[in-house]
Amino acid sequence: MGRTLTFKIFRYNPTKDNDQPHIEAYRLEEIPRLNVFSALNMIREQQAPDLMYDFVCRAGICGSCAMMINGRPTLACRTLTSDLPDTIELFPLPFFKLLGDLSVDTGVWFREMGERLESWIHTQKQFDPEAQEERMDNATANKIYESERCIECGCCIAGCATAQVYPDFLGAAGLNRIGRFLFDPRDERGDQEWFELVSTDEGVFGCLGMMACDDVCPKDLPLLEVFAYIRRKVSGMALAK
Amino acid sequence: MTPLDTELYPDAASRHGKTSEAYQIARKALRDEWISGLTGAVLAAFIWFHLLFESSILFGRSVYDRLALLLEHPLPLAHITLIVVGIVFFVHFIWASRKIPGKLRERKKMLELGVSIKQAAGRWEQDTKSDISLRKHFETSLWIWQVRTGMAVLAAGAFHLILITWNVFTDMGIVGQNPGISADIAVSRVASGLWILYAVLMAAVVFHMAIGVYRLLVKWFADTWFVRKYARVFYHFLLWFFLILGTATTIGLAGPWEGILV
Numbered sequence: 001m002g003r004t005l006t007f008k009i010f011r012y013n014p015t016k017d018n019d020q021p022h023i024e025a026y027r028l029e030e031i032p033r034l035n036v037f038s039a040l041n042m043i044r045e046q047q048a049p050d051l052m053y054d055f056v057c058r059a060g061i062c063g064s065c066a067m068m069i070n071g072r073p074t075l076a077c078r079t080l081t082s083d084l085p086d087t088i089e090l091f092p093l094p095f096f097k098l099l100g101d102l103s104v105d106t107g108v109w110f111r112e113m114g115e116r117l118e119s120w121i122h123t124q125k126q127f128d129p130e131a132q133e134e135r136m137d138n139a140t141a142n143k144i145y146e147s148e149r150c151i152e153c154g155c156c157i158a159g160c161a162t163a164q165v166y167p168d169f170l171g172a173a174g175l176n177r178i179g180r181f182l183f184d185p186r187d188e189r190g191d192q193e194w195f196e197l198v199s200t201d202e203g204v205f206g207c208l209g210m211m212a213c214d215d216v217c218p219k220d221l222p223l224l225e226v227f228a229y230i231r232r233k234v235s236g237m238a239l240a241k
Numbered sequence: 242m243t244p245l246d247t248e249l250y251p252d253a254a255s256r257h258g259k260t261s262e263a264y265q266i267a268r269k270a271l272r273d274e275w276i277s278g279l280t281g282a283v284l285a286a287f288i289w290f291h292l293l294f295e296s297s298i299l300f301g302r303s304v305y306d307r308l309a310l311l312l313e314h315p316l317p318l319a320h321i322t323l324i325v326v327g328i329v330f331f332v333h334f335i336w337a338s339r340k341i342p343g344k345l346r347e348r349k350k351m352l353e354l355g356v357s358i359k360q361a362a363g364r365w366e367q368d369t370k371s372d373i374s375l376r377k378h379f380e381t382s383l384w385i386w387q388v389r390t391g392m393a394v395l396a397a398g399a400f401h402l403i404l405i406t407w408n409v410f411t412d413m414g415i416v417g418q419n420p421g422i423s424a425d426i427a428v429s430r431v432a433s434g435l436w437i438l439y440a441v442l443m444a445a446v447v448f449h450m451a452i453g454v455y456r457l458l459v460k461w462f463a464d465t466w467f468v469r470k471y472a473r474v475f476y477h478f479l480l481w482f483f484l485i486l487g488t489a490t491t492i493g494l495a496g497p498w499e500g501i502l503v
Contacts, residue, residue, distance in 0.1 A: 071361035074375065083367045083375075094354070159358060161351035161381050165342045192264065199267040205274045208340055208384055209456040212358055214469070215378035224463035231461055238271050 002030040003086055007043060009051070010091045013100045023089075024048070030081055036088065037065050037077035040102075052101035060218060063153030066093055067102045073158040075218045093158035095167075106154040113174045117197065119181060122189045140183060147180035147226060149219050156213035156223065162206060169206040172213030172223045178203070179226035182233060191237040199234040273336060278457055280333035285450045287326055289483070292447075296486050298493040301500030302424035309422040313409075319422065323409055327402050334395055341388055355381030380456075387452040393445035397438055404430075431494035439494070443487040451480040 005028045012021035026043045037055055044051045056062035058077045065076040068091035070084060081088065096104035113119075156172035157163050163171045170178070178198055181187045198204050207227060214223045294312070297305045312319040342348050362377040405422075407413055412420050431439055455476035459469050492498040 068357075070364035071357040072365075072375070072378075073358075083365055085364065085366050089364075159354070159378075161354045161384070164350045164354055165347040192259070196261075196263040196267045199271045201270050203270075205270045207460070209380075209460045210355075210384045211380040211459065211469070212355075212378055215376040215380075216358065222464075224459055224469055226464070228459070228461055228463040228465070235271065235275075238268065 005030050006087045008089045011101050034081045036079045052103040054103050063151035066153040066155050073155040073216050093154055095158050110152050117177055119177050121187050143183045146222055147176050150176055155216045159212040159216040161210055162208050168202045170203055176226050195237045204230045277336040280329050281453050283329050285454050288450050292483055292487055296490045299502045301503045305424040313421050352385055355385055383452050387449055390445040390449040394449055397442035428494055432496045436495040440491050447483040447487055451476050
């Protein structure tokens, strides 16, 4: 006999006149291996056709279904209801612009962050499609790969108390992105350019070291390792002058 | 390196030079971070020695006095330390407090998020076989407690510093007393009721120091062999070792445990 789950879901549609933010409760019979994302699908099919939430992949890859589940930001598709008590509270991620109910716009923030950091390989070399790819040592490739695993779900930003107060702070996702290009030997940006970009209160020194990003990251990225590397790297850049 | 030429993002590779505003801002941010971190590290190291030396009261007044004399003669180590620590104390306050949000509403926002994630541990029912490992998180609350204990240390510590400066450099108006720290003076001070202030100061300073060291280690060395896991173990060690030692010392200076280890 499965449990009867109660989903308390934040409801608010900013495009509707006179709509007030409120909590609505939905009941659902639990089935084996049910995850929160599938539960939301069932609720929408059976009880609340106008329920708004984001999803694409259902497999922890796209990062769309991040939300606050019983008080912490994580991915709905990777959360089994068997890990949760009978009452499950769902809120949209804080920090990001609310589109409606559980749906937030992470895209605009991530695009702006990418542009601010100029997160592309800066190089003078002309691309030669005939040439063999340049070799890179395995350790460097692994470091870049680890940082690239970020799915941009926004959990680290939603869980970061600093980001809530200083909206210009790049946050864990931004610092991780910096690390990705700092590791990359193909990026020809010099020390001074990096220094001006990273050694700021919006950059690596905005981080107060509360470590929530590291604890809530659904992909277990080595965030703190990347930050420590960046800190010492920019300090070295300043000393080298 | 020649400047980059990208049509889409003409500013992409602007090299501003060391005199540029961007470079100066970056230098300042780095300098501020070093000042707050280094002064914190210096004060943490000082507190370790301070609490260890202070605990000599548990071996009796004569051991305490001998140690005090050693730190004051022939070299005025105590006097120099007092002046240096006094300055570092206020520099640390000014630089470290720059990151505390100014508005009550902002601090409330931080607190709410920290509490939400901390309490989430009790609102999930994960077993060890679960597909995803959700780590318990309490460091955001720790930071908030670091701010609170920092305020307590600022108030009680400033008072303590003034009192000790008076003690080290003068006879405090007591006839027959030589200038300098002595067990008689310290015990009479703490036992007369100031133990409440010293107990609060000790607990606040130990908590503040342990969290600060933990965060410093993670911020600067998490990518070395000394990973966060070890830093957290070290945090618990610092916290409990110095809390127990400090409590015993306070009870020692207040009278009951004076010379209990002799």
